[in-house]
Amino acid sequence: MSAVSDSIVTESRSGLSNGTAGDFFALLKPRVMSLVVFTTLVGMMTAPHVNPVIGFTALLAIAVGAGASGCLNMWYDADIDAVMRRTAKRPIPAGRITKDEALGFGMTLSVGSVVTLGLVTNWVAAGLLAFTIFFYVVIYSMWLKRATAQNIVIGGAAGAFPPMVGYAAMTGSFSLETVVLFSIIFLWTPPHFWALALVKSDDYRRAGIPMLPVVAGDDATRLQIILYTLVLVPVGLLPAFMGFAGLPYALVSGVTGAMMLVLAWRVYRRREGDAARKAAYGLFGFSILYLFLLYAVLLAELIVGHDRVAALGTAAARLVGAA
Amino acid sequence: MADRKPGVVLSDEEVRKRRSRSVALALVLGGLVILFFIVTIAKLGGNVMNRPL
Structure with a gap:
């Protein structure tokens, strides 16, 4: 049975907000926001032409839109956040901000970011940003998260849209390249979160969230992790095969992809005790580095060119060899 | 004056x-x-000077 209770503070003593500016900023999930800025920038840089001022403003609007959806997610999930160790200190369950304040703040930023993006760039990008916020808040947070073990598989789309929004902001359309960038994040999400869910399944069980390990068991989750990783690694190589990434990207994607497979295999094999826990944490931690490296190398290539990144890599390898 | x-x-x-x-x-x-001021200038581009003086 779920331990979720309705003990969230609804009003402060004075009627004034009890939160600091930092508490409101924390509602935007700054770490997720920084990842969104990063992936959006990569999507944006695949466009043929980027006006720096318009690009910066679009990036800001998309980041605020992502923050707004994080805020609305915290508003809706305050009850389950309160019973999970990882999230109990967030501003709403900790009693520093009321649910109504978070709702008002999140809605204001959602509308503000979508309208700003529409006015500054185009309404295709603004529509996609609005859809992303809707998808994360309504489809994922309100519906899937508490209803199905496939919650993060489908919900992962919300986190995968930003490169497409970034490209759309610069061009007013979509591209095959950004669909590939979308697919990488989409396929990365399940092994990443299920590795965490394997070690935090008690937390999810207590909160009544039907994460895969809670519903289908740890072994079924381990199988799903390795299956998704097997699909993710070749898709991670697609940018190089399609020609919008060069040799440095292909090398980094190949090596880190092989590491992902090794770590996923370790999670599959080590099923008991501390070794299983370490394997799951290992995959969870490395998966963050994997996605970061893929996007960082791609960004470097898009900014300075494939050839220069390759030349830098060769020079660095020579230096290492000489040392 | 009322209390x-x-x-x-x-x-x-x-x-x-x-x-x-x-x-x-x-x-x-x-x-x-x-930001909105800078964006306005950026969007107007060269036309920013195109006005009756």
Whole structure:
């Protein structure tokens, strides 16, 4: 049975907000926001032409839109956040901000970011940003998260849209390249979160969230992790095969992809005790580095060119060899 | 003059938090004014000079 209770503070003593500016900023999930800025920038840089001022403003609007959806997610999930160790200190369950304040703040930023993006760039990008916020808040947070073990598989789309929004902001359309960038994040999400869910399944069980390990068991989750990783690694190589990434990207994607497979295999094999826990944490931690490296190398290539990144890599390898 | 009923007196902590929110809001609004001005100039481009003098 779920331990979720309705003990969230609804009003402060004075009627004034009890939160600091930092508490409101924390509602935007700054770490997720920084990842969104990063992936959006990569999507944006695949466009043929980027006006720096318009690009910066679009990036800001998309980041605020992502923050707004994080805020609305915290508003809706305050009850389950309160019973999970990882999230109990967030501003709403900790009693520093009321649910109504978070709702008002999140809605204001959602509308503000979508309208700003529409006015500054185009309404295709603004529509996609609005859809992303809707998808994360309504489809994922309100519906899937508490209803199905496939919650993060489908919900992962919300986190995968930003490169497409970034490209759309610069061009007013979509591209095959950004669909590939979308697919990488989409396929990365399940092994990443299920590795965490394997070690935090008690937390999810207590909160009544039907994460895969809670519903289908740890072994079924381990199988799903390795299956998704097997699909993710070749898709991670697609940018190089399609020609919008060069040799440095292909090398980094190949090596880190092989590491992902090794770590996923370790999670599959080590099923008991501390070794299983370490394997799951290992995959969870490395998966963050994997996605970061893929996007960082791609960004470097898009900014300075494939050839220069390759030349830098060769020079660095020579230096290492000489040392 | 009619006596005023004392309302809720804010604690030092509440005053500090309100100030933090007010300062952040002022900075954000100021930043938006500057940003929208720069965006307007960027979108107008060369046409920014195209007006009756």
